[in-house]
Amino acid sequence: NAGVTQTPKFQVLKTGQSMTLQCAQDMNHEYMSWYRQDPGMGLRLIHYSVGAGITDQGEVPNGYNVSRSTTEDFPLRLLSAAPSQTSVYFCASRQTGAFGETQYFGPGTRLLVL
Amino acid sequence: GDSVTQMEGPVTLSEEAFLTINCTYTATGYPSLFWYVQYPGEGLQLLLKATKADDKGSNKGFEATYRKETTSFHLEKGSVQVSDSAVYFCALRGYGGSQGNLIFGKGTKLSVKP
Numbered sequence A: 001n002a003g004v005t006q007t008p009k010f011q012v013l014k015t016g017q018s019m020t021l022q023c024a025q026d027m028n029h030e031y032m033s034w035y036r037q038d039p040g041m042g043l044r045l046i047h048y049s050v051g052a053g054i055t056d057q058g059e060v061p062n063g064y065n066v067s068r069s070t071t072e073d074f075p076l077r078l079l080s081a082a083p084s085q086t087s088v089y090f091c092a093s094r095q096t097g098a099f100g101e102t103q104y105f106g107p108g109t110r111l112l113v114l
Numbered sequence B: 001g002d003s004v005t006q007m008e009g010p011v012t013l014s015e016e017a018f019l020t021i022n023c024t025y026t027a028t029g030y031p032s033l034f035w036y037v038q039y040p041g042e043g044l045q046l047l048l049k050a051t052k053a054d055d056k057g058s059n060k061g062f063e064a065t066y067r068k069e070t071t072s073f074h075l076e077k078g079s080v081q082v083s084d085s086a087v088y089f090c091a092l093r094g095y096g097g098s099q100g101n102l103i104f105g106k107g108t109k110l111s112v113k114p
Helices: none
Strands: A004-007 A010-013 A019-025 A031-038 A042-051 A054-057 A064-066 A076-078 A087-094 A109-113 B003-006 B011-014 B019-021 B023-026 B032-038 B044-050 B056-059 B062-065 B075-077 B086-093 B102-104 B108-113
Touching: A004 A087, A010 A019, A019 A031, A019 A087, A042 A064, A042 B102, B003 B086, B003 B102, B011 B019, B019 B108, B023 B032, B023 B086, B032 B062, B044 B062
Parallel strands: A010 A109, B011 B108
Antiparallel strands: A004 A019, A019 A076, A031 A042, A031 A087, A042 A054, A064 A076, A087 A109, B003 B023, B019 B075, B032 B044, B032 B086, B044 B056, B056 B062, B062 B075, B086 B102, B086 B108
């Protein structure tokens, strides 16, 4: 199992550019989510999905779009990047059901918006 | 809503010192509690967890006990090593406004000196 994979590892964007951060998992997990990590802020939930075709907003969804067409993939789209979106982005997945289920994280994507 | 508060760092210890990182939470009902660790340049990985009151989670010499009466889940290790240098995150999954998503504390950076 590769677990949770993310691409790219690093990206530099100019303000106003768009891009898609890719996330995939091979554990057949129904639940997937995106977090951003900023210094002193911990991890904040952007969007999440409980299955193919179902997505919902987290704590900080503005400026980001998601879709879930397959169980395996959960891309995060920045339609018009802003410097405030400079951050490290983590994708995660887990089984749904019991609240004790372990959540698995990808290695992260470091994004710099100039 | 659900929230997690953990002691602010950074924490600097000498090798073989005793470690405590405090974590308290606010949640409805009986959430599941987790400690995640993030080594430099990597994603988060589960360190230990507890799913009900008085449970003790343990892994790699680290321990934490789910204390319902004090709403706490403090992380402890009797003798830290240089390889334990990382950022530690306390987290919960509850039944309240977080809709079952993981809610993280802000993280505590630990540096262990030889």
